[in-house]
Amino acid sequence: MERLPAPTLWPATVGAAVALIAFGIATSLALSALGVLLLAYGLVGWIKELRRG
């Protein structure tokens, strides 16, 4: 039986960050900058979790 990954919020965090970056391009680059920070945070958290698993 394939082992399913545990529930995690990191993929949603990365997705939200990408959405924020895109939204900021159309509205305010400050939002995009915020999205970049959130993306970095999400990627680090997600990869850390994968390495622990």
Place this chain on the structure above:
Amino acid sequence: MSAPEGDPARLWRQPIVGIAAFIFSEVTFFGALIVAYLEYRTRSPGPGPHDLDVPRTLIFSLFLFASSGTVYLAERRLARDDQRGFLTWWLVSIGLGAVFLIGQVTEYARLYADGVTIGTNLFTSAFFTLTGFHGLHVFVGLIALSIIGLLGRAGDFRGGRRRVAVDSVSIYWHFVDGIWVVIFSLVYLLGLVS
């Protein structure tokens, strides 16, 4: 439910299925952009394919194509558990990809300096959208390659561990390279003959 013995599906690891599904969706996406470009490339007066610097873009494209080769060389080193060789070729791949991206950015800068912008006419809208999205995929790919490089440096791939992560990113990078073969042919080379 796991596949029974002898079933080829057993060879398809979950991440590989995931990256394959993602690439299929991206092929559809680029397909739509390519169709739009082919439709609009000669529809309006003003800037057109003849304004593109084909020799210059060819040189930068060779860097991108070479990076696929060096990724392959890196994977072969990893298969022999040669971490130093893997990281060396992997770093070269990142460098080659970065050179391509710099070439694209400088091409955009040159076009904009000449007054050729995304809103100039139908050709420029389609051109900048198609090549711009490809450039974005290259940029994301460089980030993924860099992450794999950092994890490799931390020893995450010793002894064949987590190899599927390297395979997934490699497949994505080869896709980015392959789609550029199509885009370069249709945007730049087709502009020379038609």
